[in-house]
Amino acid sequence: MEKKVFTVLFIAVLASTIGVSIIEPLMAIYSESLGASGLYIGIIFSAFTLSRGLFTPIAGKLSDHHGRRNFISGGLLVYTLSSFAYIIAIDVNSLIVVRLVQGMASAFVAPLAMAYIGDIAPKKQEGRYMGTFTISFFLGFGIGPIIGGTLNHVFSMNAAFIAMGALGLISLALVFLTLPELGVHKEKKPSAFLKIIKYKAMQEILLIRVVTAFGVAGFMVFFPLYATSIGLNTAEIGTIITINLLVTALPQRYFGKLADKHNKLALIILGNLVMATTILLIPLTWDFYSLLGLNIAMGLGGAIGLPANTALAAQFGRLHGMGSVMGLLQAAFAVGMTLGPLIAGIILDLAGLTVVFFYTAAIVAFGTLAFYMFVKRNVKNHLSGS
Structure with missing residues (x-):
């Protein structure tokens, strides 16, 4: 049963994540084609994560009370339909609406899938299970951009949107037809938020989680614009983002097992500092290979820190409701993903593209320092006991 749940969710999340990431390297360019300014590009990206952030705690809480399978299926249905709606978006406002709807739908997919995995992970193996499952997200995000960039380069922007919808449909069919309901919601009453x-x-x-997401968003949204400004095409941009995310994905299981045995907090801090450094250096690069090198380093930073953060959340979820905790974790991620593009968009309009990367790196570095000080002050109460 546990193996079946893991396999079904891994494949379904991988397929849907490839779908949504297909449009990742294209959204800023597509938004500009509809007349969006830097601020509106930020709003378009943030609409998805804002909507997702608002609904993830609700989705998690509902799944703790009523089960997870049907909510995941419903989320995938709306996600699939909204994927095709990108094609009929005629202006900036309609694109924002599509992003809001799809963000809401995604709130019922990834957080609840993570809660499923938290439910089946043995105690003191949360890092290995969550790290291995997280490969599905980053592998999907890694494969998607190169597919999207290539589809746009060879065919058109609409081809990328159609591919996203088709992959969502595959995920929906897989979950609806094969995923069992574990019934964990009947065994334990979750804590209040x-x-x-x-x-x-x-x-x-x-x-x-907020700090990490802020850095990822500030980078991912505006990196394609910087890369385009130094002469890279969308296929090259997609390749770089793909390699970044593959480097994040593939060592997740290893660093998850490392987090089970060693200090999770040290791994989180190290990973974020590596990310801040690479973002800072982006405007100092000048060609495909230098950008590729920095993206590899940034991917490694994510691989080091993320499994430890998710493992801590899974441990906490055992005590207070896995869906509720994973919903809050994803909401925190959404806060960072919302604020990052919005504030960076304002910086772009006021000070230019180069300053966006300096500013984002500074926020990640100072946010990580604040995390360290917070942990140091509260170390006696810390969950992990590491």
Whole structure:
């Protein structure tokens, strides 16, 4: 049963993530073609993550009370339909609406899939299970951009949107037809949100998730514009982003097992500092290979820190409701993914593209320092005991 759940969810999340990431290197360019300014590019990206962030805690709480399978299926259905709606977006406002709807739908997919995996992970093996499962996200995000860039380069932007919808449909069929409901929601009553977020350990987990997401968003949204400005085409941009995310994905299991045995907090801090350094250096690069080198380093930073952060959340979820905790974790990620493009978009309009990367790197570095100080102050109450 556990193996079946893991395999079904891994394949379904991989397919749907490839779909949504197909349009990742294209959205800024597509938004500009509809007349979006730097601020509106930020709003378009943030609409997805804002909507997702608002609905993930709700989705997680509902799944703790009523089960996860049907909510995942419903989320995938709306996600698939909204994928095809990109084709009929005629202006910036309609594109924002599509992003809001798809963000809401995604809130019922990834967080609940992570809660499923948290449910079946043995104690003290949360890092290995969550790290291995997280490969599906980053592998999907790694494969998608090169497919999207190539589809746009060879065919058109609409080809990328059609591919996204088709992959969503595959995920929906797989989950609806083969995923069993575990019934964990019948065994334990989840804690209230206010109780969960009062714990110092949970506050630490959420803080660093926001900081990490802020850096990822600030980079991913505006990196294609910088790469285009120095002469790269969309296929090259997609290749670089793909390699970045593959480097993040492939060592996840290894660093997850490392997090099970060693200090999770040290791994989180190291990973974020590597990411901040690479973002800082982006405007100092000048060609495909130098950008590729920095993206490999950034991917490694993500591989080091993310499994440890998710493992801490899974440990906490055992006590207070896995769906609720994973929903809050994804909401924190959405906060960072929302604020990153919005604020970076304003910086772009006011100070130019180069300053966007300097600013984003500074936020990640200072946010990681704040996390360290917070943990140091509350170390006696920390969940992991590492």
